[in-house]
Amino acid sequence: xxxxxxxxxxxxxxxxxxxxxxxxxxxxxxxxxxxxxxxxxxxxxxxxxxxxxxxxxxxxxxxxxxxxxxxxxxxxxxxxxxxxxxxxxxxxxxxxxxxxxxxxxxxxxxxxxxxxx
Amino acid sequence: xxxxxxxxxxxxxxxxxxxxxxxxxxxxxxxxxxxxxxxxxxxxxxxxxxxxxxxxxxxxxxxxxxxxxxxxxxxxxxxxxxxxxxxxxxxxxxxxxxxxxxxxxxxxxxxxxxxxx
Amino acid sequence: xxxxxxxxxxxxxxxxxxxxxxxxxxxxxxxxxxxxxxxxxxxxxxxxxxxxxxxxxxxxxxxxxxxxxxxxxxxxxxxxxxxxxxxxxxxxxxxxxxxxxxxxxxxxxxxxxxxxx
Numbered sequence: 608x609x610x611x612x613x614x615x616x617x618x619x620x621x622x623x624x625x626x627x628x629x630x631x632x633x634x635x636x637x638x639x640x641x642x643x644x645x646x647x648x649x650x651x652x653x654x655x656x657x658x659x660x661x662x663x664x665x666x667x668x669x670x671x672x673x674x675x676x677x678x679x680x681x682x683x684x685x686x687x688x689x690x691x692x693x694x695x696x697x698x699x700x701x702x703x704x705x706x707x708x709x710x711x712x713x714x715x716x717x718x719x720x721x722x723x724x
Numbered sequence: 725x726x727x728x729x730x731x732x733x734x735x736x737x738x739x740x741x742x743x744x745x746x747x748x749x750x751x752x753x754x755x756x757x758x759x760x761x762x763x764x765x766x767x768x769x770x771x772x773x774x775x776x777x778x779x780x781x782x783x784x785x786x787x788x789x790x791x792x793x794x795x796x797x798x799x800x801x802x803x804x805x806x807x808x809x810x811x812x813x814x815x816x817x818x819x820x821x822x823x824x825x826x827x828x829x830x831x832x833x834x835x836x837x838x839x840x841x
Numbered sequence: 842x843x844x845x846x847x848x849x850x851x852x853x854x855x856x857x858x859x860x861x862x863x864x865x866x867x868x869x870x871x872x873x874x875x876x877x878x879x880x881x882x883x884x885x886x887x888x889x890x891x892x893x894x895x896x897x898x899x900x901x902x903x904x905x906x907x908x909x910x911x912x913x914x915x916x917x918x919x920x921x922x923x924x925x926x927x928x929x930x931x932x933x934x935x936x937x938x939x940x941x942x943x944x945x946x947x948x949x950x951x952x953x954x955x956x957x958x
Contacts (some may be wrong), residue, residue: 609745609785609839613814619807624787626839627745628843630860631788633863634819640732670858671865673952675821682943690853697847701854702813702868702952703941704909709799715776718819722843722860726862726902726956732930735923737935741904743956744862748905751936793940823938826916835907838867 614661623658630662630721636682640712644681647714648688657718664721666692669699673718679705681714731778740775746787747779747838756828761798764831765805772836781838783809786816790835794824798831848895857892863904863943864896874946878915879947882922889953898955900926903933905953913939915948 615622624631628672637647652666659665676685682703693699708716730750732739741748752771754764776782793802799820810816825833849856851924858865868887870883877946886900893899916937942950 609781609841611787611839612812616815618812618815619803619810620789621813622817624817626787628766629787629863631817631837633817634821638859641758641956651840662845666794668845670860670863671954672847672854673819675819679941679943686853693853695852696850697853698850698854700856700858700865700867702907702909703943704868704950705929705942706823706940707796708822709796709820716819716821720788720865722845724845726898726957728902728904728931728957730933733930733932735929735932736910736927737906737932739934741934742903746863746904748934748954750934751938787909790936792936805903816892823940824913826913826937833938 623662625662625723627721628723630723632658633655634716634718636713636716637720644684644714645688648685651715651717652688652692655717659721663723667697667721668724669719670697670722671720672701674701674703675706675708675716676703677708677714685715729831733819738760740779742779745840747781747840749775749836751833751835753830754835760832762805765802768832768834769809771807772834776838780840784811784814785839785841786836787839788820788837789816791818791820792823792825792833793820793829794825857896859896861958862957864898864957866892866953868950868952870947870950878918878948879922881918885949885951886922886926889951893955897957901928901931902956902958903953904956905954906933906935908935908937909940909942909950910937911942911948919949
């Protein structure tokens with residue numbers, strides 16, 4: 608029997624899921640959409656920190672990150688926030704592409720896979 | 725030696741792959757492109773059900789879902805089909821972004837990762 | 842304690858990460874941007890081969906592939922390179938969508954998940 612643990616389960620999605628030592632987070636998006644890309648990125652990365660902590664993990668244990676930017680001109684601003692946040696010596700594999708998101712005020716969505724410590 | 729099981733292996737891709745208790749499905753797309761977004765989503769989710777069953781799993785055991793919509797204005801219609809399908813109490817993490825797909829008549833493509841039961 | 846091995850660790854990202862027998866590669870992109878889509882795809886797939894070899898794996902052990910194309914009109918040319926490269930009988934699940942990338946001269950980015958042999 609698969610042992611699956613879900614966190615923040617809603618009717619449509621859950622925010623996180625743990626299986627066989629691997630953590631899958633839902634796409635994280637900003638709530639304060641008045642922020643610029645650097646602010647939105649920092650807010651989303653703080654959400655990732657919080658969810659990983661709840662899952663018994665941390666940014667040092669990220670396995671893969673998919674970043675979706677509404678406009679690729681935000682790439683430098685996203686990286687400024689990312690570079691200040693990422694765990695030195697533990698930077699994860701990453702892929703960044705441009706894609707429109709469910710809310711036009713969101714400039715970024717981040718999908719993280721991580722390992723339970 | 726990695727024990728990898730593949731299902732519906734073609735010359736270009738296979739529809740599913742199982743490794744270490746985790747199931748990876750290829751991006752599932754509609755065949756009946758005359759359907760609206762709700763119909764296309766329901767058809768794709770039925771394909772997911774079928775493939776997961778063949779892999780010894782079910783929608784109660786999904787670990788992550790990536791949804792690609794050709795046009796984000798289809799988001800509400802996709803959610804109508806999704807909300808009626810998702811296993812209550814077992815809703816998986818999810819990320820939805822807009823992206824053009826290989827066939828312009830496809831309005832949706834869904835990528836699922838799941839656990840073997 | 843999670844046993845995570847990272848390869849080619851940079852300040853922003855690492856090119857690969859191994860955890861629990863599963864390999865996660867960063868999005869691979871072309872360096873020779875003068876190439877057409879077939880050439881760019883072949884170069885990127887050679888990078889995938891190289892990274893998988895460093896991780897103790899090969900294209901026979903790919904679990905999932907996400908392909909991002911800047912322009913879906915490159916789909917046939919990408920497939921020509923892909924079909925000549927993929928391991929017969931071991932074709933992995935795959936999803937291909939259109940998305941603008943961080944460098945406008947990149948026509949393709951490929952994200953691979955694989956198994957340690």
